[in-house]
Amino acid sequence: MSIKLISVRGARQHNLKNISVDIPRNTLTVITGLSGSGKSSLAFDTIYAEGQRRYVETLSAYARQFLDQMERPDVDTIEGLSPAISIEQQTASRSPRSTVGTITEIYDYLRLLFSTIGTPHCPSCGKPISRQTPEQIVERILSLSGSERILILSPLVRGRKGEFKKELESLSRQGFTKVRIDGVLLPLDEPIRLDKRKNHTLEVVVDRLLIRPGVESRVQNSVQTALKLSNGLVQVAVIDGEEFLFSEKLACPDC
Ligand SMILES: [Zn+2]
Known part of the structure; x- marks a missing residue:
């Protein structure tokens, strides 16, 4: 069964007043509100922070020392969360070649993934190529x-x-x-x-x-x-x- 919701229960990070929300997955969800109402506290400091923290926890102790460990946000539970990425609007560069993939560096990981599991082929003649020791x-x-x-x-x-x-x-x-x-x-x-x-x-x-x-x-x-x-x-x-x-x-x- 696929997980359909990200369920946040009892979020109290910063100025959040113990709020609970369900956010549908695989959709674009916009959080709007007055300045100071806690949009960033919910999106970045709670949901993203927890997603990132859980992701980092799955890594080896060796890999973890190179990453910033995030503090556990003040929230009762969050369910249905996947590893999260966060793109802040001010970091988006004007280069037309920037994409979500390059800005988040996901592209680098994808390349690494494909170079590890893929079968490389020669770009000019199409024959599979291999490396031999x-x-x-x-x-x-x-x-x-x-x-x-x-x-x-x-x-x-x-x-x-x-x-x-x-x-x-x-x-x-x-x-x-x-x-x-x-x-x-x-x-x-x-x-x-x-x-x-x-x-x-x-x-x-x-x-x-x-x-x-x-x-x-x-x-x-x-x-x-x-x-x-x-x-x-x-x-x-x-x-x-x-x-x-x-x-x-x-x-x-x-x-
Ligand atoms: Zn070739």
Whole structure:
């Protein structure tokens, strides 16, 4: 059964004279009256104060220390109350982009809620996107069927124009020996000339190994290195087989 009323009994906050009212829920209710008749005492200092106090009480002791604890208003009982928000008219800003949501900061909580429970999708291609921990990526790689030869690559450039001389030099200096450019494996100790007017995809080969018992820590290290180099991406290529792209961040690997 849904609660239909907010029932206030015996409100004596400030100048209220022990009043009792029933306010219908899910409606717009206006409290009017002469100046000093206790409109604010009822709306803000009793109903809102009690709603806020009960809400704060449901939070952990840790969270509560950051919030102002409200005093229990002078009232016998209030029933049918939900957590309350209060917007004071003088705080409303003139910006056309302000809404009840932004003024009350409810919008921030909604965003947080959706970011926690929602399934994020890429805004440009619509594919679901996910975030994987390095451990999950390692697990997935190790779950590839045994005796499979794989390459662990770090995607550095994805379809961008350029010669990437500096990048290639730097990789060579860091001790890497192979890169995959536009899908072709090339040794780094030979000069690589790229057409700077064309789009290129550049991946550095971090490791080449056989999936078998005992490679766990090696895979772990290589995944770490690949993630670090590309700022969160690892490409795994099964030799003559499938390819997998993993992202440590909540990002669309394609876009
Ligand atoms: Zn996308």
